[in-house]
Structures are given as C-alpha cells and as structure tokens.
Amino acid sequence: MVVTIRDRYVVFRVNSQSSIPNLSDLKNKIWSKYQLIFGLSGTSEAGLYFESYDENTGLGIVRCTSKSLSSLMKIFAVITQIMDIEVIIQVLLVSGLMKKVKACLSDQDSQNHNVD
Amino acid sequence: MKKTKFSEVNDFQASENYIVLKNDKDAEYYSEMARKLQISILVLDNITISQRNRIQESINNKNIDLLSPHLILEKLRQDYYDLNQFVNGFKDVLTSNDRKKVMLVSRVTLRDKTIDKLKKSLSSSRNEYEIICLESTDLNLLKWAAHDRRVDYLSLDIRNSDSIDKALCSLMKQNNKFFEIVLSSLLNSKNEKEFGTALRNGKKIMDKITSNNTPYILTIKPNSPYQLRTSNQLRYLGELIGFPFRKTKDCIFHNQLTTIVKNTTKLNDSHLFEGIREGL
Numbered sequence: 036m037v038v039t040i041r042d043r044y045v046v047f048r049v050n051s052q053s054s055i056p057n058l059s060d061l062k063n064k065i066w067s068k069y070q071l072i073f074g075l076s077g078t079s080e081a082g083l084y085f086e087s088y089d090e091n092t093g094l095g096i097v098r099c100t101s102k103s104l105s106s107l108m109k110i111f112a113v114i115t116q117i118m119d120i121e122v123i124i125q126v127l128l129v130s131g132l133m134k135k136v137k138a139c140l141s142d143q144d145s146q147n148h149n150v151d
Numbered sequence: 152m153k154k155t156k157f158s159e160v161n162d163f164q165a166s167e168n169y170i171v172l173k174n175d176k177d178a179e180y181y182s183e184m185a186r187k188l189q190i191s192i193l194v195l196d197n198i199t200i201s202q203r204n205r206i207q208e209s210i211n212n213k214n215i216d217l218l219s220p221h222l223i224l225e226k227l228r229q230d231y232y233d234l235n236q237f238v239n240g241f242k243d244v245l246t247s248n249d250r251k252k253v254m255l256v257s258r259v260t261l262r263d264k265t266i267d268k269l270k271k272s273l274s275s276s277r278n279e280y281e282i283i284c285l286e287s288t289d290l291n292l293l294k295w296a297a298h299d300r301r302v303d304y305l306s307l308d309i310r311n312s313d314s315i316d317k318a319l320c321s322l323m324k325q326n327n328k329f330f331e332i333v334l335s336s337l338l339n340s341k342n343e344k345e346f347g348t349a350l351r352n353g354k355k356i357m358d359k360i361t362s363n364n365t366p367y368i369l370t371i372k373p374n375s376p377y378q379l380r381t382s383n384q385l386r387y388l389g390e391l392i393g394f395p396f397r398k399t400k401d402c403i404f405h406n407q408l409t410t411i412v413k414n415t416t417k418l419n420d421s422h423l424f425e426g427i428r429e430g431l
Contacts, residue, residue, distance in 0.1 A: 050184075052377060071346070105387065105390065108387045109387045111387075112384035112385075112388050113337060113338065113388070113391070115339075115378055121375060121377035122377065125187075125381065126381075
C-alpha cells in the first residue's frame, strides 16, 4: 500500500528580549534541541525545512511532516534562549496549504506595519 | 470533518498560575507579555489582595485592561447565582473579542514543615489571599492538607517524585483538590542530566496521577516574562512528560478559573456559606 506523507506548514513568530536572532542561530537551536529530545532518528524523520524567515519581524515558516508536528511544537515550547538572548517562539498558524500560510504571514506583516 | 488537535493552536484561554514578582514593575512586563501571548489569568505569588489592588492601580498601560476577580464578580452577581454560571460569565468577560483583558489574582505558597505551623499560617492567610497552595515533601503533612478546605492546590516539582503516593492521590480525588504540576524544570535545566531527571521523575508523577484519575493543573513558574507559555505550549510540555494532550484541556484554564471563582465568592462580603448569600 502506498502511504503518502503529508506536510504541515507552521507560521511562527520569535518574540525576543533585545535583537531578533538570525536564521542560522535559530536553526542550530531547533536542530540541537530536537536531537537532544527525540534523537538523530527522530530528527531525520521530522523533515524540517525553513521555508522563510524575516530577521526584522521574527516571522517565519517551517515545514515538517504531519506525524512530527507535535514534536516540533514541544521543541518550540522548550526553547527559552538563543545565543543568550531570551526568546519565546509563538506559533501563529498550522496549515497544510501554503496559500493559507502566506495569507496569514501577509496579515501579520500588515499588522506590524500598522503598529509602527 | 473531524477537527484535529492542531487546529486549536489559536485558542486564547490560558492561565499562568505561579508568578513570583521581584518588584512591582515586573507585573507590568508580565501583563504586557500575557496580552501578546493571549494569556488571560496571571496569578501572583506572595502578593496579598490589597497589594494586588495597589499594583493594579499603579499600572497605567492603555494596551492592557487589568481586572481583579472581585470586580468581575460584582458585575456578574446581579445576573448569576450558580457556580457554573459564574465561571461561564468570567470566561465571557476574559475572552471577549478585544483580547486586552488580563486578570490578576493573588496567591500564597505555604512551605511549613509541621501541621501546627501550617494551621497557624492557614488561619492568618485565609482572608488575605485568593488562592492558598502548599509545597512540601512531607507526605503526612500533604495528606493532612488534602483534607483541609482552605488549601486549594498541592504544588509538585517534577524533579522530585517521592512526595506523592497512591493514598495521597486517592485523598485528593475524594476531596476534589488539584495537584499543581510545576513544569519549569523542563525550561530551566542547566544540563542534559538535569533535563533527563526532570523527564524521568515527571513521568513517574504522571503515572501515579493518571492511574488514580486525580485532578491536576499545569503551570510553569516563570523566571522572566519570556518564560510564559501559551495554553497549547503548556499542554505540549505536559505531553513531554506523558500527560495525554487531549486530556489536559481543562488543566490550563478551566480548573484554575473554577478555583478562583469559588474562592472569590467565598471571600465576598455577602457570602454566608456555599450556595447561600445575603441580601437576596
């Protein structure tokens, strides 16, 4: 039987104490925490891929498999610091459709623009 | 189509039950962050009701609408009579569309080592705080407190699994009291060994609690506003130590709110005893 692996797109925002961490620091933190908690095998099965990340607003999209979504959420909840800067990674939307995710992202961008 | 658990990400009913303030200014930072993360209840540790009111008046931030349980109760008491109605009324007020509202609640955590000392502390603090919690490793003391109507929660740190047994779980269930499971060790562990210990002991606690169907609540005890967690993040952290995601829905908001409403009603001037009040 053919089993299709479905993807999920997670829109997140990094709220930070001072400057927003860059993509490579964020990636390193997420990968290292994932490996610590779920091991190398779990990390490889997660299918993590960073679709986009804006270092000015802290908004980003990460792709993972539907089975590993709850693990990714746990990792986001466990992370408290990136490069000694206190952060919260807040999940804004989970969807299987890229169109919805992009709409959410542009919505958040316009909200930020209005606040500024 | 059947809803999956992941569609609930934007749920905005959450409560942080154990905030230790270093100074009064901290309350504003916590409230600001709570508004961002859509957390509607902040429970401040070791702050009396009058101190809480003073802090609330001192915070002058247009973005946040700070409320106290007493104020909401005064608004609702003309229309509602029953506890469930009050709880639903509180929910409606807190989770209305503007999402600016944060309720500040006062609590105390007692750490007495003998029953006599605990009795004295309880009698002195029962009218000063909205929530009374006990933190101890002495099983006999915890079993005594499980019978006492003034104690609301027994606080458990997931680093230590020895302070709980089957008999205590059963007592807690009989008396309808909650265990407060503090998950901060998962965030603050200094190395992998500490993190592993927290996971292992947390799973032992979870086994004892779930096998007896004992009621419990989940909380973080944050060191800074950046350690506050949203409702679903709390549930995911709970899932990390084995609490099933689907069974923790009430443990992040509803159980806490019910306790707060019950105690606020008790502390109200017109309260005579459960179900009966003056002036009707």
